[in-house]
Amino acid sequence: MKKIVYIFIALALTTLSCKKMLDIQPTDSISSEQAINDAAGVQKAITGAYYSLHDAGNYGRNMVIVEDLAADNLSWTGTMRDYLQINENLIAADNAIIDGIWTSNYDCINRVNNVLYRIDGISMSDDNRDLYTGDALFLRALSHFNLLNYFGGIPIKTMPTLDLSTINQARNSVADVYSQIIADLTTAEQLLPPKRPLGWASSFSAKALLARVYLTKYHLTGDVATATLAITKAGEVIGDGGFIMAPAFADLYNGNTTESIFEVVFDAQNSNRLAQYFFPVSLTGRYEVSPSPAFVEGFRTTDTVRFQASIAFDSKNLPYGIKYKDYTSGTDRVYVLRLAEMYLIRAEARAYTNGEIEAIRDDINVVRTRAGLDPTTAADYPELKLVIENERRHEFAFESQRWSDLVRTKRAATVLGIDPKYTLFPIPLSELQTNNLMTQNPGY
């Protein structure tokens, strides 16, 4: 019987002999050091940065919805009461939707900064190095620009967060943020190839974004040279990009690819829920947001082609947005930049800087003609400005443009009847409470 005892003791002691037994590594994650140490790792990390555009706080949902909801295209008709605050332009600093926009854009910035921080130490072909660096700079500029538009002068991040030493950072001035965005895009424009698959940034994506950035900056500074740059960049995209206006407006939402300068692509595994949020209950949707009655009224009779591609009515005669249709799989693309915008950017930059009326009309009419509308006959700048504003409203309904349009042109107070200070969203409470150098926007 003693044998049994010895066997037990021997078994028991075997558990003591293993020295490294507490050293267990995760199987679902890898350490930061191993993650990015070769060209493949860099490529995966860049892909991970693009992935953040999928976020619900990004083009995956809320940056699309908020633009039209905070403005006058959409109304809140659902259950998520944080949307109500946005609809009423009375946003609390703890609003989860706004928090998500902030967080998602900074997530993207941190991901690309990790790549930019490490890429110099990794050997790879020059083409690859240019491509990944260009991708990183484009995404960083896009995220900084979105943050700038929604929150004002925000902290510029050009270094990755590796530990806690850099997490407290003060706001930068609006001018500094613009400088950073323009510098990043100007480099990206040189590094990126002219042609990329859908969903990935090309040199023309960078140019197109630069056009938008210059136009926005012009409205802020009134500096005519900046407007000229916007005109130049838009012109380069129109002239050299090889993009073609989709023959029919409805094609844009039925698989046309010729007009897309930059878009976010989705698939069944990485889906958006835009259609579910737009679709009415009778079609199993959530109907969180719906086209506001005034918008429907002004749109439906004057602009039939675009209206019919944008808004439909269900069996109860409730209007709902239909630019995102795939409520089952959520694979609808989300446009970030497309050719029509370049024409309208050029037209707007010229209209605000007393450009040639005919040229302005020509650009507007490219968009109007495609929509089956008569050419514009607007003859003076104030009128043209309003025509452009309305074109944009109809052309880009539910495409993440309306709020930025009204804020950029300082028309938000007039059109929406809100206090100008509320054209900036509140800095999220979570950031304010943890970043001891952060300050809140006025009015919150």
Added chain:
Amino acid sequence: MKKHYLLLLLLSALFGQLVAQDIPVSGLITAADDNSPLPGVTVLIKGTSQGTTSDLNGKYSLAAPSDAILVFSFVGMQTQEIPVNNKRVINVKLSDQDVALGELVVVGYSTTSKKLISGSVELLNEDEIKNIPVRTLDGVLQGQTAGLTITPQSGTPGGQNMMKLRGGSSINASNQPLLVIDGIPVITGQTSQVSMLGQELNAMTDINPNDIESMTILKDASATSVYGARASNGVILITTKKGSRGKTDVSLNMSYGWQNLPKERLIPMMSADDWNAYKGTNVQGINTNWMDEILVTAPTANTELSVSSGNDKFRLFISGNYYDQGGVVMGTSYQRYSGRINADYKILPNLTVGGGVGITYSNNKRVEGDATTNGPLPNAMSIPAIYPVFDSTGAYDETMYYANPVAIANNSINRAYTNREVGNVYLEYKFLDGFTFTSKFGVDLYDLREHSYDPTTTRQGKKYNGLGIEGTNYASNITVNNVLQYIHTFKEKHSIDALIGQSYEKYCRRTTYIEGINFPNDDLQYLTSAGTIRYASATALDRVMNSYFAQFKYNFKFKYIFTITARADGSSKFGENNKYGYFPAGSFAWRMSEEPFLKKISWINELKLRAIYGLTGNDGIGDFASLGLYGAGYNYGGSSGIAPTQLPNPDLKWETTTQTGLGFDFSILKNRITLNFDLYYNRTKDLLLERPIPSSSGFYTISSNIGQLENKGMEILLNTVNIDKAFTWTTNFNFAMNRNKVLSLYEDQPIDDQGRGGSRVEVGQPIGIFYGYNCLGVDPTTGSLVYEDLDGDGVITSADRMKTGDPNPDFTAGMTNVFSYKNFELSIFLQAVYGNDIFNGTLIYLESGTGEDAQTARMNDRWKKPGDITQFPKEGDSYKSSRFIEDGSFLKVRNITLSYTFKKEWVKHIGMKSAKIYGTVQNAYTFTNYTGMDPEVNYYGGSSNIVQGTDFFTHPQTRTFLIGLSFLF
């Protein structure tokens, strides 16, 4: 002649033995109290490992040196040593140990007498467990012990409870007590992957309470620190039943009952006419009571059969259980089939091997719960009465905003199947004089398979053309313990009980989860038929813990009792720089009643003063929380991608709680009144905090050891025998107060706005206070809600928030009164919680005055025109305000049981030892001012301990009527 040969042989044999100085000794061992023979008593020759055990008739015989000392020992009896002195017959009477030292209690890695315990330990034995009709482990514990609060997350069958001992030691790490079954730590918590939001699964429900012989709740460091880094939340030790010696008992228990939701607790809602008046609709002829449509009276049944038997060497316990709990919400139920075998065998008088295994299969039919727009209960509460269940074609009406709950309850498939095996084998070897070596090997295997399918006849299913999910979770926990114990009493004064031990545990978990859509036909509900796989994942996790521990107990004449304990825990969870944690504790008890000056006072039976001090740990952090990590699955445009998910913290370690306690046990009038009183002060430092960091960094939080909190409190246990005549009346009363306070956080930044109700952690306040806007009521001129502008800047901003409530109760209490007369017994169990606030989040929607949500009947009194004075606004808003804070105090008549035990003479004829019939009402009535359905529920807002007392369409607890029979053969 033959006789002579025999005699000669015998003589020569005797002669041979005389040379060895051995003589045959035999005798009878009986119990001192009733002179019944005691089988299985160990008889050892002192100083050797030679000996025997008594047989079924209490007789023993062995050969022993004529000058030897025989040691007679038996569990629960006082050991006796008797010199042989050439005597051939030695009869022995053994006395119960508890005459001297009280009943035996299982504590960490050993067993001790209750009277020699110097810490705070509470015991729940078989008899007490048996009288509770609830058939889940945590249900049994509810309200029974002081200081252990158990809050159901939901009243759904097999649903999860939140356990907390002495206020909870942690903010972000687990507050779940360590659960140890027969010496093996087992898997607890929720591992379900199909999101049920508020109706999570609970690994504890797989254990059949009828298999439990005793439960010991170790509350303070002196008792728990032997479990080191997992001891801060207390330890619950469960001992399952062993076979009986010398007799065979067959026990059969059956019960059957009905459950419903108490009608008086349902929230009165607007009728169709009210709705027409409110919304200006004009719907006639329909007035659906949606709650009636989804609520049912649900049956529940339980059958338990067990056999317990054994002889002096072998003991066996076998049990089987079938438990079926229907759900009061259509489409829910829980069934459990379980079996257990415990056996042990004495190979030699000093060598025992044994083991046990419990096997459970359970089948849980579920529906989605709280925070979802696809749950039958929340949807039924949220749909106005003007909608019919079926439309004119006979199909489910789906024209309302929320999906038709009857369609979901009837058609959605949602199953969780559990296979659970908890087992152990052990060897116990006694050697030299007083040494015992025990080696134990245990496994806990927990397999969970989930299957879900939403057919196109539900709104969710229609959206996806069928939505199917398969999830598996395979978890195992393997434990090896080795313990060497030495017990000895010197000069009949100095008693030593010392042990050292080692333990190794390995936990592994593997999961898969697949989600598919676009099914061709609703009959094809498995994923092989899915047109599109929308999501798929498989994960793996290993965890190792290696520990060493030691305990030294000393007492002088059972009067002065010292205990010193220490444990070293090494865990793979901890950071590079802190792999091992050390947890010492000490305690002292003085049994004053043993002093001559108190011994004279005959009405004092026991007076013991206790003091403890020690450190315990909490390792309930995420695995690999110390590493800087990149995660995968961040795929885009057909490429696979990675992204940083976690910042490194190589210093990450366990939380440490310093526990200080004082108490006394007082027992008078022949133990008719016993009082246990405890005071404690627990201070936790190095709090594991998912510390929020600015999200502009690309991260939300970092796991770090920052912050301190304290819990101080008082616990009283009072057991009295009030009347002890033909009519008896006994009362068990427990009372606990706890005060929790956060002492420091990182730069004292609050953790803000958690969960639905704006729960918050702030320095100087208890964990999880409600923090929001102070609602001043409804403006009679506009009908809008008015909030207090605390900073007077003219606008309501986040700076205008304040503490609006506290979910932590002022005190909790439980009281059981048992009345018996002749063969009748009536038991009434009351439970009370006082002074806690609830955030009634349901009303955010049901008293919103806007949108498509059904409204409470109170909203008929809403503001309608200027001048109306009312507390219900024209239109609500989404501010988390004091408007939704309510007093959550309650007194629950938890249980009333009336039983009748048949006369022994009657049942003897049909071969029974005893028979009993009983009727029970569980959750009979709730006294409360709370306007929600149940003040005792908590919306499950994630794993944090911060979100407490938040009601959000939460499934209330059910009222159960049971009748039962129990037989003993």
